[in-house]
Amino acid sequence: MLITIDTHSGFCFGVTRAIEAAENELQKGTLCCLGDIVHNGQEVKRLELLGLQTIDYDDLRTLPAHSRVLLRAHGEPPSTYWIAQQRGIEIIDATCPVVKKLQDRIRACYEEHRNDEPLPPQIIIYGQPGHAEVIGLQGQTNNTAIVIESIDQLDRIDFTRPVYLFSQTTKSVEGFHALVDAIKSLISNHKSQIVPEVHDTICRSVANRVAQLQDFARANDLVIFVGGAKSSNARVLYNHCKEANGNTFFVSNADDVENFKFEIINHKSTNPDLKIGICGATSTPLWLMKQVRDKLTNLQPITSDH
Ligand code: SF4
Known part of the structure; x- marks a missing residue:
């Protein structure tokens, strides 16, 4: 193994x-x-x-x-x-520093355009309402920025007024591009002359992970995904893993491996060269993944009283 x-x-x-x-x-x-x-x-x-x-x-x-x-x-x-x-x-x-730079850009945009006449600007943040980073970003605009989480919330934007679009650093690139396309098409439906100013501010250190994670999941027979039960990033990345390899199991700590003991030992008995991959979210510490690895290494065969 x-x-x-x-x-x-x-x-x-x-x-x-x-x-x-x-x-x-x-x-x-x-x-x-x-x-x-x-x-x-x-x-x-x-x-x-x-x-x-x-x-x-x-x-x-x-x-x-x-x-x-x-x-x-x-x-x-x-x-x-x-x-x-x-x-x-x-x-x-x-x-x-990546978030700090984004805060500075949003604040500069707000300061530059806040008194524009006759059409007051709208700063849009593509992000999760109430998320700590988004609260910090909204604060740069004196809380005037509009937070949009999905395309069906675009009716909150006035498409006759200038639009400045930014993104929370951890949103998906595909979701952002879909939002930009939807905004452009709504502007054209309104026969408006507005050209939205689009700032793709997604952090690539996270965005690039999905493809890498899916490659990793495919390269293994079985995958143990380690993540916090409360982490939305962990749930999203786990689902991407599961999509690439159906034999993916979610654990929050090493003891959770016991919940999948039967499946793991079953795979091992039919495939002595079983390859198990351990991966996690951006909030998963390496030491926790190592504890899971040690637990797997010491996994004992199931006895008749289990
Ligand atoms: S995902 Fe990490 S590196 Fe990227 S902006 Fe957020 S905290 Fe910084």
């Missing part, structure tokens, strides 16, 4: 950077993180054992002066920095 961990799976650059910042800062003393540092309960638990305290916005407003708060890779709206400044809180800013 050959077990391989997908080298493209696991934390993206931005999340790795935020976690390294947390580990470094924890050595200097008490540290809070505004929201879960990553959508993976196991990794959050690991960092909490090192002393990281996860807080929410209500906590932020009541923290004593000089508290240290880490901002995760998703980024934050300007109001968070303002609250911290008012309360004398020290910010450790681990916003991913």
Whole structure:
């Protein structure tokens, strides 16, 4: 039996950077993180054992002066920095540089066009309403940006007014292109002269993963996908894996492998050269995939009392 961990799976650059910042800062003393540092309960638990305290916005407003708060890779709206400044809180800013650049672009667009006459502009963000990164992006426009998640929400846009389109970094490239086509066709239906300004701001470190993941899934007989139960990115990538290889199983931790023990041992008994691939989401830590690998390696045959 050959077990391989997908080298493209696991934390993206931005999340790795935020976690390294947390580990470094924890050595200097008490540290809070505004929201879960990553959508993976196991990794959050690991960092909490090192002393990281996860807080929410209500906590932020009541923290004593000089508290240290880490901002995760998703980024934050300007109001968070303002609250911290008012309360004398020290910010450790681990916003991913890709997200930071996107925030700057949206803010620059907002500042440049906010007073345009006679047709006030509309900044559209293709993203998931309420997602932490999207809240940070909307904040750059004084919360005037319109968040669109799918084509059927396009009736919220006035196609007689200028349109500036951006995307949350983790949305799908296909979904974005479909949205752009739909916007252009609606503008033409309205016989409007508006030319939408389109900014493809999808992060390729995630977008390129689907094809790589599907290649990996096809190259193995059986796939164990490791992801957080609450992570939407994990669910999406798991479904892509399953599409490429029907023998794909979702686990959140090494113990979950027990749930699929029968199938795995069954495959192994009919194929001594069984190839098992382990992969995960952008929020799945490498150490967790290694624990799953160790569990698989030590998997004992099922005895009659199981
Ligand atoms: S997905 Fe891309 S933009 Fe988002 S945190 Fe990771 S590296 Fe940064």
